[in-house]
Amino acid sequence: MENSTVVNASTQNQTDFFGDFLTWTFTEKDPRYLQPFWDLRLGYEQYLESPLFPVFISVVFYFGLCLPFCLSDIFCTNQGWYKKYKIQPDKEVTKAHYYDTLTLTFWNHILFIMPAAVGQWIWTPSTPLPDLAPTLFDFLWHQLAGLFIFDFQYFVWHMSHHKIRFLYRHIHSVHHRYNSPFVWVTQYLHPWELVVVGFLTTTNTWFFNSHPLTVWSYMIVSIVVSVEAHIGFDFPFLLHNLDLTGNIGGSPKHDMHHQKPLTNYQPFFNHFDKLFGSFCPPMSAGGKKSKELQEYEQIAKDCKKNL
Numbered sequence: 001m002e003n004s005t006v007v008n009a010s011t012q013n014q015t016d017f018f019g020d021f022l023t024w025t026f027t028e029k030d031p032r033y034l035q036p037f038w039d040l041r042l043g044y045e046q047y048l049e050s051p052l053f054p055v056f057i058s059v060v061f062y063f064g065l066c067l068p069f070c071l072s073d074i075f076c077t078n079q080g081w082y083k084k085y086k087i088q089p090d091k092e093v094t095k096a097h098y099y100d101t102l103t104l105t106f107w108n109h110i111l112f113i114m115p116a117a118v119g120q121w122i123w124t125p126s127t128p129l130p131d132l133a134p135t136l137f138d139f140l141w142h143q144l145a146g147l148f149i150f151d152f153q154y155f156v157w158h159m160s161h162h163k164i165r166f167l168y169r170h171i172h173s174v175h176h177r178y179n180s181p182f183v184w185v186t187q188y189l190h191p192w193e194l195v196v197v198g199f200l201t202t203t204n205t206w207f208f209n210s211h212p213l214t215v216w217s218y219m220i221v222s223i224v225v226s227v228e229a230h231i232g233f234d235f236p237f238l239l240h241n242l243d244l245t246g247n248i249g250g251s252p253k254h255d256m257h258h259q260k261p262l263t264n265y266q267p268f269f270n271h272f273d274k275l276f277g278s279f280c281p282p283m284s285a286g287g288k289k290s291k292e293l294q295e296y297e298q299i300a301k302d303c304k305k306n307l
């Protein structure tokens with residue numbers, strides 16, 4: 001009798017907690033933890049509401065994030081940690097590689113990103129800036145949902161641009177000029193690929209009518225994901241090394257896509273690659289091959305022999 005009372009009380013507590021959580025979430029009783037951060041906008045509204053602001057933060061954040069990795073490839077190649085964490089330690093990043101990738105990046109920005117920004121400036125209305133910050137729940141789930149949607153969209157786009165010869169040859173092959181990624185390969189893209197990726201990233205948060213703070217944060221998260229995929233390093237603090245479920249691909253997985261282009265199409269997660277049989281176990285820091293990767297390569301070799 002006593003036991004059943006204890007169990008009932010505990011179930012009641014759980015129900016109350018869950019009910020409170022839902023009430024808190026859906027009736028917008030969130031105490032707006034992000035309000036102090038959102039209030040930092042005060043006094044700068046005329047810049048932040050400009051349609052040029054998202055483009056400005058994307059470009060500045062992209063180059064700012066790439067810079068430390070670029071400097072590592074130039075100045076740190078003789079340091080112990082460099083080869084220890086490099087995924088393909090025997091591949092060198094040369095001056096010619098820099099010249100080539102930065103030249104294309106420069107022209108892509110001048111010929112496509114800048115005109116798109118000017119068009120946005122002329123034709124897009126100013127962003128209304130609400131007084132209240134987004135709720136923490138909306139801020140997080142809109143971005144996570146945006147990432148899942150982008151991950152699926154890019155998986156379909158990416159796979160089709162490998163499977164359809166015409167699309168690969170004329171568009172996506174540009175990005176595959178390097179089989180050992182380094183940071184400037186991130187935007188080493190055919191202009192059409194750059195436009196598609198930019199369009200998908202910009203419009204995904206429109207589905208949820210997201211708060212401007214959520215939109216800007218999502219754009220930064222998308223840049224982090226795409227740059228991380230191409231850094232060519234497998235540092236222990238990266239998200240995929242902290243993920244116990246094995247569902248986040250990270251830099252090793254995309255690095256393997258550049259080595260074996262018919263594998264690992266998903267940019268961030270692994271589930272569709274596993275479902276459609278395109279997953280290849282990645283190589284980790286220092287070029288280490290896991291047992292799964294050795295088995296994968298052995299099976300691929302045997303299949304070739306039997307053809």
Ligand SMILES: [Zn+2]
Pocket residue numbers: 175181185230254258
């Ligand atoms: Zn890539």
Ligand SMILES: [Zn+2]
Pocket residue numbers: 158162172176257261
């Ligand atoms: Zn590809």
